[in-house]
Amino acid sequence: MSLQQPIRRKLDLKNGRVDLSHGAGGRAMGQLIEDIFHAAFDNDWLRAGNDQSAFAAPAGRMVMTTDAYVVTPIFFPGGDIGSLAVHGTINDIAMAGARPLYLSASFIIEEGFALADLKRVAASMGEASRAAGVPIITGDTKVVERGKADGVFISTTGIGVAPAGLSLSSDAARPGDLVALSGTIGDHGVAVMSKRENLEFETQILSDSAALHGLVAAIMAAGGAGVRVMRDPTRGGLAATLNELAHQSGVGFEIEEEAIPVRSEVAAACEFLGLDPLNVANEGKLVAVLAPEVADAVLAAMKAHPLGLDAALIGRAVADDNRFVQMRTAFGGGRIVDWLSGEQLPRIC
């Protein structure tokens, strides 16, 4: 006589909340992982149910990155913490000129977090990963007591492959190189800020959160060895990215304010909040430093890609021992574009 199977209660995805048993390693945890994460990420690696996933390493240089996501609010116009955790890590891989292959995801969930929200976040991650063609093949879940986290924190690790011999590095900018920007700046930071308490704007500004590896492939195809370095201007915005590149490459940059695309509603929101769009975060933009002879071809390739429609050449690298980033203002004067001191917008990614 076979033993009676216990009735398997379904997760209450409408009103249920994550409790400590969901992280305790028992049946509840298994059910959470299966019903929410495996359902959303659905692939053969996860279905195999191992604590790790194996894959064949392709030829070339392997590229790896990791990032943690703690954005608040979790859902914001144009995205959420889940899609952001996929896009952000894919982009870090892509900036090396690499093709992203696989992701891992780990979740730190606060006791009491709504299962419906967790399902929504997981679904968004799954969708972003499928759209990008980069599967999430392994993961981990922990639940902490109420007050020890804020809703959900997500860490993703990415692995990708770059062609043998290709080495894009942040010390590669040379005087005379041109700087291309793939589109409007400040959208993500302002979208997140606008969702915050007391700061709702009439016009909805959407985050630009997007996976950039397709755009990167187009840039590499057009620019080849003339592409010196690429970086996505996330926290700290365009100002921080250019300052980092200036310091690491030992050059200065001179940029033109009028050449930098900013949506008028973002400019207005920044004006209202006392922010400078140059310091505001982006999650779907990149800066490419280009040898002058490939700049036009790369710019054309960027503009031909849906994520680079507003791309522009915004300035150039110059010899400068001070490694200053200088800007010619639309007003006709000049100024330094510095790193921001302190935190402009807490927890935007």
Added chain:
Amino acid sequence: MKYVDEYRDGKLAQGIAATIAREADPARLYHFMEFCGGHTHAIARYGLEDLLPENVRMIHGPGCPVCVLPMARVDMAIACARDPKVTLCAYGDLMRVPGSSGASLLKAKAEGADIRMVYSTLDAIRIAEAEPNREVVFFAIGFETTTPPTALAIRAAQKKRLANFSILCNHVMTPPAIRAILESADGSEADALRVEGFVGPAHVSTVIGTRPYRVFAETFGKPVVIAGFEPLDVAQAILMLVRQINEGRSEVENQYIRAVTESGNLRAQAEMADIFETRETFEWRGLGWLPDSALRLKAAYERYDAEKRFGLVDVPARDNPACECGAILRGAKKPRDCKLFGSVCTPDTPMGSCMVSPEGACSAHWTYGRFREAAKAAPQRRNVA
């Protein structure tokens, strides 16, 4: 941006700059002080000084509320916030202002004090309503621009019968500070007052009007041009000051006519007069103790006065002796003249108040202006570009 971009038009700026260059007498120097941090920020952010001829120079004044807040008052706020029942609400730019021995609200918050950044005084009121068991204290600072919103919060607290709301009042007044600058020169050459005219406050003047500045033009003989905070406003005001000097006039002129009237905002003035009274004396960072220069709550509102409610006392605190914020705020020295500037004192690790707020003279120079000096030191460098 409609109604904003018009005031940042590069072509118009070139036109005004050309007129200033044409009209400024090359045989003399023009030293003007922009009183407000908002003007300092506009000058630096838009690179306005690049458009001025060499003999027209701007001196950055003390009109940045964060910069003139003395360490003792920061210490007082930190002491107040350390009280476990207190929730201290403050504007964001106060968080990093250094108090004694490197203390700041940001550090006190990390050590466990309940300190919250707010965008408006009414955010503090909302917190007091939502958390009746907390003693909510609003750290009130600023010139006449931010005083009416604080008055509004007191009114709201009164109307809502909030028993757990109070303010730590540090509101200061603009005219006494201008007077202090004019009277501060000690006669020595190093400390000689070079200011020949003032770009007068924008937002402050929307509240107090143009009348309170007359004394500076009439008694002290210093022209004042009230100007808006957009770069074209400042450029036009500078042209108006050059013309006054050239024509030997000393008047209060109003460039900011789209917002400022002679009498100002009478309703805001009445609210302030009803709720606040003048303190006998108050300490300004960099300017020292100035008589009749700051406000406190009247006795009728003392239940909203955190100083009385929590028995807070002013414990004198000393700035780093090498810090030149005082002379810089008076316009007697430039940020570069300070030994601390750019070495131990940067926006990331501010020692003096002028480095804290982006509107402070040192911070603005650090963030936006340094390259001019670098370019002058190595003129060939810019040719490489």
